[in-house]
Each structure stands twice: as C-alpha cells, then as structure tokens.
Amino acid sequence: xxxxxxxxxxxxxxxxxxxxxxxxxxxxxxxxxxxxxxxxxxxxxxxxxxxxxxxxxxxxxxxxxxxxxxxxxxxxxxxxxxxxxxxxxxxxxxxxxxxxxxxxxxxxxxxxxxxxxxxxxxxxxxxxxxxxxxxxxxxxxxxxxxxxxxxxxxxxxxxxxxxxxxxxxxxxxxxxxxxxxxxxxxxxxxxxxxxxxxxxxxxxxxxxxxxxxxxxxxxxxxxxxxxxxxxxxxxxxxxxxxxxxxxxxxxxxxxxxxxxxxxxxxxxxxxxxxxxxxxxxxxxxxxxxxxxxxxxxxxxxxxxxxxxxxxxxxxxxxxxxxxxxxxxxxxxxxxxxxxxxxxxxxxxxxxxxxxxxxxxxxxxxxxxxxxxxxxxxxxxxxxxxxxxxxxxxxxxxxxxxxxxxxxxxxxxxxxxxxxxxxxxxxxxxxxxxxxxxxxxxxxxxxxxxxxxxxxxxxxxxxxxxxxxxxxxxxxxxxxxxxx
Numbered sequence: 001x002x003x004x005x006x007x008x009x010x011x012x013x014x015x016x017x018x019x020x021x022x023x024x025x026x027x028x029x030x031x032x033x034x035x036x037x038x039x040x041x042x043x044x045x046x047x048x049x050x051x052x053x054x055x056x057x058x059x060x061x062x063x064x065x066x067x068x069x070x071x072x073x074x075x076x077x078x079x080x081x082x083x084x085x086x087x088x089x090x091x092x093x094x095x096x097x098x099x100x101x102x103x104x105x106x107x108x109x110x111x112x113x114x115x116x117x118x119x120x121x122x123x124x125x126x127x128x129x130x131x132x133x134x135x136x137x138x139x140x141x142x143x144x145x146x147x148x149x150x151x152x153x154x155x156x157x158x159x160x161x162x163x164x165x166x167x168x169x170x171x172x173x174x175x176x177x178x179x180x181x182x183x184x185x186x187x188x189x190x191x192x193x194x195x196x197x198x199x200x201x202x203x204x205x206x207x208x209x210x211x212x213x214x215x216x217x218x219x220x221x222x223x224x225x226x227x228x229x230x231x232x233x234x235x236x237x238x239x240x241x242x243x244x245x246x247x248x249x250x251x252x253x254x255x256x257x258x259x260x261x262x263x264x265x266x267x268x269x270x271x272x273x274x275x276x277x278x279x280x281x282x283x284x285x286x287x288x289x290x291x292x293x294x295x296x297x298x299x300x301x302x303x304x305x306x307x308x309x310x311x312x313x314x315x316x317x318x319x320x321x322x323x324x325x326x327x328x329x330x331x332x333x334x335x336x337x338x339x340x341x342x343x344x345x346x347x348x349x350x351x352x353x354x355x356x357x358x359x360x361x362x363x364x365x366x367x368x369x370x371x372x373x374x375x376x377x378x379x380x381x382x383x384x385x386x387x388x389x390x391x392x393x394x395x396x397x398x399x400x401x402x403x404x405x406x407x408x409x410x411x412x413x414x415x416x417x418x419x420x421x422x423x424x425x426x427x428x429x430x431x432x433x434x435x436x437x438x439x440x441x442x443x444x445x446x447x448x449x450x451x452x453x454x455x456x457x458x459x460x461x462x463x464x465x466x467x468x469x470x471x472x473x474x475x476x477x478x479x480x481x482x483x
Contacts, residue, residue: 042441054088089461103160112148114145117141121465173253193217237253250274255275266284269402273352282358286356289366291314352401353446354402395452397416413433414429442458445463
C-alpha cells in the first residue's frame with residue numbers, strides 16, 4: 001500500500017488525507033526548527049513559543065520537572081515534544097456568549113472529533129488546580145462538545161463554524177451544516193461524558209453542567225436507546241460512494257443484522273471504520289462506565305433523579321447483555337471478550353489500535369486489570385492469535401484494520417503500557433516507542449513493523465498527548481523505568 005505518496009482521483013477522506021500527508025506534514029508543521037538544542041544532542045522540533053496556540057505554566061513546569069528528573073534523555077526530549085502538542089498546535093479558545101469555548105482539531109484535519117478532543121486534553125486534568133486558564137480551556141471543550149451533541153448526537157466530527165457545509169454532504173445520511181462527518185460511533189458520546197466527569201472530579205466546578213448539558217445527556221440516553229434497536233432499525237443510516245469498503249455501511253446503510261438483546265449498535269469503530277458485527281464490545285463496555293458517571297453527575301449536580309435512574313437502568317441492561325453475549329470460547333485461551341458480536345452467535349476476535357479497544361478496558365475503568373477473562377483477552381490481543389498483532393524486524397506491537405496489515409500503532413503500544421501490571425512489559429513498551437519515532441520526536445498513527453521510517457500521520461495530537469500520560473504515570477509509579 002502507498003502510505004506516503006498515493007494520490008486518488010476521488011475526494012480524499014480522513015484515511016487518504018492521512019496517508020498522503022504523513023511525511024510532508026512532518027517537515028511543514030512539526031519541525032519549524034532543526035537546530036540542535038544547546039543542552040542535548042536532540043533537534044528542536046517543538047513549535048516555537050511565538051506560534052503556540054495556548055501556553056500553560058503548569059504544563060511547562062511538568063515538562064521541566066520530568067526532563068530534569070529522568071535519566072533517559074531521549075524519552076525526556078520526546079516527552080517535552082509530545083505532552084504539550086495538543087496545546088501547542090490544535091486548540092482554538094474563545095469566549096462565546098460569556099462562556100469558554102474551545103475548538104480542538106485532531107492535528108492534520110480541521111475538524112473536531114468528540115473522541116479525539118476529549119482524549120487530547122484528558123492528561124491535563126490533574127494540572128488544572130495550579131493553572132486556572134488551563135481549567136477554563138478544558139471547560140471550553142466540554143461546552144463545545146455539549147453544543148456538538150445537541151446539533152447531532154450521531155455525528156463523530158464537527159466544524160468550528162456551525163454554518164459550514166461538509167465535503168461529505170453527499171453522504172447518504174442526514175447531514176447538517178456544522179457537521180464534518182456523520183459516522184455513528186458509541187464512543188463519541190461516551191468520551192464527552194468521560195471528560196465531563198473527569199473535569200468535575202478534578203475541579204469540583206459545576207459551571208459547564210447547565211441546562212444545555214443536561215439536555216445533551218438526555219440526547220445521549222435517547223440515542224443509545226434508539227441504537228438498541230428493540231422496536232426497529234432506528235433513525236440512523238449511512239452510506240458513502242467510495243472505493244474503501246470500510247467507509248460505507250452494508251444493509252442499505254443500517255449495518256449487518258444484530259439480534260436485539262440490550263446491547264447498543266455502533267455502526268462505526270473509533271477508527272472511523274465500519275463494524276462487521278454491529279455490537280462493538282469495547283464501546284458497549286465504555287457505555288456502561290459512562291452512563292454510570294452521567295448518573296452520578298445528574299443526581300449530584302442537577303438533582304435529576306429520574307434521568308439518573310434511566311442512565312443506571314440502561315447501564316445495567318448493557319452490562320447484563322455483555323455478560324451473556326460478549327464472552328466467547330477461544331480454542332487455546334478459553335473464555336475471552338470478542339471484539340464484535342451480533343448476538344446470533346457470530347463474533348469477531350481481533351482488536352484495534354484505537355480506544356476504546358479490548359486492550360484498553362482497564363484504562364477506561366470497565367474491568368479490573370486482573371479480571372480473568374480480560375487477561376485471557378489480553379493474551380489473545382498481544383499474540384499471533386490476533387491477526388492484527390504485528391511481529392517484525394523493528395518492533396512487535398498491536399495494529400488494526402484501519403491502516404492495514406503489518407502496521408503497529410503507537411497508540412496501541414501506549415495503551416499496552418498504561419494497562420500493564422508487569423514492570424518489564426511497561427519498560428518494553430517505552431523502549432519500543434523510543435526506538436520507533438523515526439527520529440521525529442513525536443508519535444505517529446502507525447509505523448511498519450520492519451521499518452519505522454514508513455509511517456502515517458506525523459501530526460496526531462492524541463497519540464502525542466497520551467504518550468505524555470504514559471511517561472507521567474511511569475514517573476509517578478515506576479520512576480526507575482525511565483532511567
């Protein structure tokens with residue numbers, strides 16, 4: 001496959017844009033200066049201070065602390081590049097109607113994904129207490145996500161300008177102005193709750209959780225209920241004229257058949273690829289966690305016991321259905337969680353580099369790291385029992401269908417490190433990440449298992465920021481691993 005120079009006659013979608021711009025973006029967007037830093041042998045690749053989108057004293061102090069404390073200077077350099085990348089390059093903050101509003105792009109596309117924007121600012125939550133403006137920035141992300149959800153709970157990505165018409169306006173779905181793409185993914189709504197809950201717990205600030213936010217929570221419950229499809233297919237359908245099979249949906253836009261059992265259909269994965277079987281197991285686990293978090297907030301902040309009760313009842317129903325339908329028997333490993341099921345008895349045992357994934361379930365608070373079935377599933381995901389696990393000359397690691405065979409996802413390696421309980425495994429993940437950044441000092445979407453210089457997406461802020469999260473967690477819990 002031509003990752004770095006392929007061109008197509010049709011309009012580029014997210015996938016083709018990513019593949020066509022990986023190395024070009026590296027030189028134009030992320031390497032404004034290649035002069036050597038005086039104190040190290042590593043090039044200066046972080047955006048110059050005058051071009052940074054947002055400056056956080058708390059983030060800068062964290063970088064200085066890590067870089068002065070750990071012995072591995074290359075990891076320290078990478079942390080200094082990656083951890084602030086979201087703030088340096090992707091955020092657009094303003095006050096709208098007297099309230100903070102933050103538009104966050106993924107990096108190389110001018111659109112805001114509900115998932116990516118939540119994940120990109122997540123590692124900054126612990127720093128809000130010492131940086132009020134950083135807290136305001138993150139409150140702005142929550143406010144913007146509330147507006148996005150109210151505009152269209154089925155959409156995955158939005159524009160800053162709510163009147164802008166998408167390049168995907170010809171998709172066979174109910175496209176609205178302001179919506180960039182309308183791929184229904186359960187995790188898009190889960191991530192909005194996760195960020196809101198994390199912000200509330202860290203800050204004790206109730207300000208973003210106004211009437212509009214409560215209405216958004218109502219929309220989320222309604223959408224989840226619709227996609228349980230107990231009384232019909234529901235209002236959502238999607239098809240696209242494309243040469244990419246995973247960019248359109250079978251079944252006249254409704255997806256492959258699924259038996260109504262209480263699980264929530266997710267027609268697309270967090271990779272923006274169409275699902276094979278509509279019940280995406282990691283996304284349903286995520287929904288259970290998110291609904292219970294929403295219930296706690298609604299009850300405590302809004303005193304809305306009725307809607308909180310709906311959230312808890314739905315969470316219980318999905319959890320029960322997961323126990324009945326998501327656990328399958330693997331010939332060598334025994335009981336494991338499938339990646340996708342249809343509740344007719346069909347299932348798909350893989351994993352994907354994006355989050356939510358099966359590997360990420362403890363990271364999301366969905367299962368305990370020591371859960372027996374999770375441990376069996378982890379063995380599957382991190383072995384050749386998973387067709388997308390890569391073992392190559394340069395590295396071994398999780399991949400996924402989105403970029404294709406033989407491509408390792410740094411995001412998957414990072415999640416492996418974040419969910420590992422063995423110090424040797426954590427160390428190996430960090431070492432692999434250090435050895436495969438292709439000299440750029442940043443994370444990529446994916447790299448070839450035999451040659452890290454063949455990679456996609458030079459500007460992928462989510463992978464950069466969560467790499468910083470892994471380094472911080474390791475520094476706080478296992479600092480010797482960073483020596």
